[in-house]
Amino acid sequence: MKVVLPLRQHIGAPCKPCVEKDQEVKKGQLIAVPDGLGANIHSSVYGVVTNITDEAIEIACHEEQLEEFVKIKDTDSNLEAIKEAGVVGAGGAGFPAHVKFNADLKGGYVLANAAECEPLLAHNVELMENNPELVVKGVKYVMEITNAKKGYIAVKPKHKKAIMALGKACKNVSGVEVKFLPDMYPAGDERVVIRELVGVELKPGQLPLEAGCVVSNVETLKNVVLAIEERKPVITKDITIAGRVKDAMKGKVYMDVPLGLSVGKYIEMSGGYIKPHGEIVLGGPFTGKAGSEESPITKTTGGAIVSMPFPNDEREFGIIICECGAGKERLTEIVEGMGGKVVAETMCKRMVDDGRGRYRCELPGMCPGQAEKVLYLKKEGAKAVVVGTCED
Numbered sequence: 539m540k541v542v543l544p545l546r547q548h549i550g551a552p553c554k555p556c557v558e559k560d561q562e563v564k565k566g567q568l569i570a571v572p573d574g575l576g577a578n579i580h581s582s583v584y585g586v587v588t589n590i591t592d593e594a595i596e597i598a599c600h601e602e603q604l605e606e607f608v609k610i611k612d613t614d615s616n617l618e619a620i621k622e623a624g625v626v627g628a629g630g631a632g633f634p635a636h637v638k639f640n641a642d643l644k645g646g647y648v649l650a651n652a653a654e655c656e657p658l659l660a661h662n663v664e665l666m667e668n669n670p671e672l673v674v675k676g677v678k679y680v681m682e683i684t685n686a687k688k689g690y691i692a693v694k695p696k697h698k699k700a701i702m703a704l705g706k707a708c709k710n711v712s713g714v715e716v717k718f719l720p721d722m723y724p725a726g727d728e729r730v731v732i733r734e735l736v737g738v739e740l741k742p743g744q745l746p747l748e749a750g751c752v753v754s755n756v757e758t759l760k761n762v763v764l765a766i767e768e769r770k771p772v773i774t775k776d777i778t779i780a781g782r783v784k785d786a787m788k789g790k791v792y793m794d795v796p797l798g799l800s801v802g803k804y805i806e807m808s809g810g811y812i813k814p815h816g817e818i819v820l821g822g823p824f825t826g827k828a829g830s831e832e833s834p835i836t837k838t839t840g841g842a843i844v845s846m847p848f849p850n851d852e853r854e855f856g857i858i859i860c861e862c863g864a865g866k867e868r869l870t871e872i873v874e875g876m877g878g879k880v881v882a883e884t885m886c887k888r889m890v891d892d893g894r895g896r897y898r899c900e901l902p903g904m905c906p907g908q909a910e911k912v913l914y915l916k917k918e919g920a921k922a923v924v925v926g927t928c929e930d
């Protein structure tokens with residue numbers, strides 16, 4: 539068995555390896571360091587480095603895998619511990635946590651994003667149900683680091699068991715409360731979380747700090763606690779397997795999966811494919827990307843969803859792009875997967891230039907109808923439309 543640890547599991551530049559081919563490594567050992575914006579990468583297993591490329595470090599696993607791991611080195615502060623442990627945004631964004639939390643909120647808010655917005659993904663809810671105290675402690679640590687006065691855990695009302703568990707865990711913790719998000723998509727967008735909990739409407743391109751907030755996914759907060767209290771580097775990920783998989787149609791959660799193992803292994807462990815099946819989507823149905831059985835589990839992998847085979851449709855297609863759904867690349871991939879051709883494209887009318895050349899949604903979750911856009915695509919020759927928008 540082997541693990542493949544990509545050198546880029548975060549926003550920023552790929553890390554630089556600090557081990558060599560044929561070197562013995564221990565679980566938790568530092569194997570790559572940032573080269574600019576990034577986060578440390580550690581071995582998730584005991585083994586031998588068999589290959590180093592520009593993209594990844596491959597390690598052949600020893601048969602015996604002990605529970606114990608190499609702890610991160612002593613640090614002067616909790617923020618340094620988070621940096622040493624290589625904590626990044628586990629919700630998919632992969633932003634290095636030590637950079638995000640290096641802020642003075644002057645009495646502002648730490649918002650734990652527990653929306654679990656993508657359909658089928660369930661590992662964040664399971665974390666809150668079974669280990670709510672880890673989330674609450676994580677919020678408290680980040681409040682101390684960022685000088686925040688309030689900590690809100692943002693949950694959808696439908697996750698009743700998680701709410702009960704979190705409520706109990708918050709009971710005697712000052713400054714931390716459970717708050718509700720609307721049960722819609724994309725409730726987990728950072729700007730939606732801030733709008734719903736703090737009442738500040740950020741413009742596209744404005745950062746949460748401008749509203750006195752830091753927003754962090756709940757699994758990231760769990761990793762913060764493990765880094766500080768157990769000196770544990772990020773070497774595992776919680777994932778959900780779902781879709782056309784025998785024992786996981788509605789979603790099966792695996793907690794603390796070693797980084798670098800392939801998603802194919804977990805599809806197999808979940809009973810294998812239901813035939814016929816289509817592609818493997820890494821992440822959620824809205825924002826996931828096509829992957830393969832060999833795709834390694836990284837610090838940001840939310841899960842693997844096995845889809846239906848694409849229907850055969852060779853028509854001319856138009857596509858409508860949304861910030862919170864599939865982008866141009868993914869929509870084109872879907873059209874071409876069906877045998878069709880993209881002849882025209884447009885965006886939801888709420889998408890605006892954020893001033894840095896990136897198109898962002900003006901009002902996430904306040905989704906308009908797309909009739910006008912469909913008519914435009916029709917005029918451009920589209921016979922059918924594929925939408926990445928979350929409504930309509």
Ligand code: SF4
Nearest residue numbers: 860886899903905927
């Ligand atoms: S308003 Fe448009 S771009 Fe924004 S989330 Fe809704 S569909 Fe997507």
